[in-house]
Amino acid sequence: MSLDSSDIEKIAHLARLGIDPERTARYAADLSNILDLVARMDAVDTAGVDPMAHPLHMVQRLRPDQPSEPDQREPFQSIAPLTEGGLYLVPKVIE
Amino acid sequence: MQNKSIAQLAADLRLRTYSSVELTRHYLDRIERLDPRLNSFITVASESALAAAERADRVLKSGDAGPLTGIPIAHKDIFCTQGLRTSCGSRMLDNFIAPYDATVVEKLAAAGAVVLGKTNMDEFAMGSSNETSFYGPVHNPWDQTRVPGGSSGGSAAAVAARLCPVATGTDTGGSIRQPAALCGITGIKPTYGRCSRWGMIAFASSLDQAGVMARSAADAAFILDEMAGFDPRDSTSADVPVPDYVDALDDDIKGLRIGLPKEYFGAGLDGRVAAVIQDAIKEYERLGAEIHEISLPNSPLSVPVYYVVAPAECSSNLARFDGVRYGHRCENPRDLEDLYKRSRAEGFGAEVQRRIMIGTYVLSAGYYDAYYLKAQKIRHLIAEDFKRAFDKVDVIMGPTSPTTAFPIGDKMDDPVAMYLNDIYTIATNLAGLPGMSIPVEPVDGLPVGLQIIGNYFEEARLLNVAHRFQHATHWHQAAPAGFE
Known part of the structure; x- marks a missing residue:
């Protein structure tokens, strides 16, 4: 799997990372190498195998609907x- | 003083041979004198440590001391500590003072431990060499031109150099066991869910687990006794009773069935490391264990699977760092998107950014089935391999890491080469099993770790098996030159 600089720009935007344009080529090479490593998975036949979401097959515990934190x-x-005044301040979102 | 076991320290404190203040001062002095060579601490908490030691001395005098009252410890800087900076090795959290204690921190404090400070680590626990820390690399006390391993490299180096009797660590893909191996100490990663993740900064939530880095299995047992247990605040915490780990240390291991996975002794393993691991296995035979060759056929896939699952979970967990509620915020953001993008680009280092991007990519529309779902299916196959193996054997052994500690800077330009350091440790995390590393005979003066993997919730057996070896050998007692 080979990614180029424009792929990196798209991924970085999705991840909200403002990466330095000088580094996109390097990231493209690194990520492509990592995806080559990951591609070793393709050789495995996983038909009929259930995905494992949790090592202990636990189910989500429920707790009573009561305030627990002060x-x-x-x-x-x-x-x-x-x-300010108990609110988080961010740049103006709505003009 | 710095070579005494936790049990000896606790007994001496009770007998008033020395006070907790004296003991704490002794370690703070060692840190001040020796840590400039290692950079194993990010924050040294001298003042609060001495205040806690004074309180411990009063408790010791009153006679109701807990098991660890007055014993100094260090926490990996991934555990939130109220009022004491928790950086996670990142510029993003350089100014972060947690408003609460992690459960692990709280439990050890309740047992009486005195916190010396916070140890260095790879940024957000992403690394195998402690070189990705915003606070600079940690140096291996056995050879200061080499890495200590990672991500709990600061804890490993500090324990090996006797700058603290014991330290906490976390292990997502080998981050306790690999640095323990490279620094010649004993590290245990318990079963997933055994120790609470509450207040432990999340990297990959289905893999992260807290554990202990100590100089012996006996010391680790003392600490794990206090750390382990159910926590309703962590929704993945296991509600399984905790046995007394110290009680089980001396159990006989005659007839213990040890499995050696052939995949852990193949190409890629340094021949000299293989030889000393085989010698350690022979020692176990002398102690009455039976050796069985086994196979974990899917384990070579653990690195590819991990580099889908862990980055996917990391990209989701690290989305919380947005420059709004805490952590680094860029100067003069133009708009909200600029605030997010620049705060995150400035706050995260290169390796964290790589992993966030890999995770974002594999989870993006159209790729989910090919990457994440496929990885979770193979993860199931990896866990099944272990299940079959544990029908035939009690523990699995092999090398912790394929080589001894490598020179600082050697693998920083090649992420994939760095990732392959964890080839023997990652499968355990994917399956959620407990694993340990204990020191065996060094190679060219550099430590080598024997990995011991157990079945779910069998930490007591792991510690017992490790302790019997340490009872019969002396490798774990060796101290690096200049730090004796």
Whole structure:
């Protein structure tokens, strides 16, 4: 599997990574090598095999619908880059 | 003092041979004096450690000390520690002070342990050499031009250099066992779900597991006794009773059936590493174990499968780092997309970006069946191989890593070569099984690890099997020159 610089730009956009244009060719080469490694899977016949989502075949536990956490807005927002009046601030989204 | 076992330290503290403050100071002095050679700590918490040691001394005096009261430990910087920076080895979290403790941190604190600081690691635990850390590489105490392994490289180097008696680690594809092997210490990755993942920064949630890095199986048993157990705050935590790991250490291993997978001794394994691993197996025969050749036919596929599953889960887990709620935020974002893209590009290093992109690609529309679903199917086949093997044997043994520690810088330009370091450890994570690494005879002065893999929730047997070897041999007692 070979990826080129335009593939990397598309993937980086999906991942919201603003990668340096000078590095796209290098990333294209690295990711292509990794996908070549991954392609060894193609040799395996997996017809009729169930996918394994969890090593212990556990099911999701349910808990009672009761509040379990205290209000920690202040400590949580104290580590945020930018807040005001209990809100997280981001650049204007709607003009 | 730094060569004593956890049991000896605990006994000495109870007898007031020395105080926890004295013991803590001793380790803080060693860190200050010796760590400049290794870079194994990201944060040293001198002040809070001494305050905790003072509290421990008061508890020891009062007579109701817990099992680890006053024993210094270090945490891999992936575990959230309230009030103490948790960086995960990344610029993204360089300024992150967690508002709460991870369950593992909380449990060890409740048992009385004193936190010396946070150890260096590959960025977001993605690496096998500790070279991807934002805080610089860790140097292997046995040869400071070489890597300590990764991702728990700081914990491994710190324990090997006697800068702390014991440290926590995490293992997603070998990140406890491989650095334990390369630094000549004992590391255990428990069964998936055995130790809580709550407050442990997520990399690949179906594989991540917390464990212990120590100088012996006995020390690891003491710590795991306190770390393991069900946690309702982690929805994947296993609700399975925890046996007493220390109690089982001395059990006889006569008649133990050891499986040697032929796939773990083939091409790619350094011949000198193979020879000392075979010698260790012979020691087990002398101790009364039976050796069986087995096959794990799908295990060579574990690296390709892992590099679909782990990046897929990583791309999803690391989506939370958006420059809004915590972590790095770029200067003067033009709009929201620019805020996300630049914050993430500046905050994450190259290896993390590669894995996020691989994960994003394999999960993108049209590729899911060919990559993720295919990988999860082969993962099932890999787990079935182990299931069949454990019908015939009690434990599986082989090398932890195909070579000894390699020079710093050797594999950084070739991600695939780096990934193949974990060829013997990854299958265990994919299957969710517990695994250990213990030191055997070194090769050219560099440590080699014997890997021991057990069936689900058989940590007690692994620790027992490791302890019997360490009872009969002395490899685990060797200290690197300059750190004795």
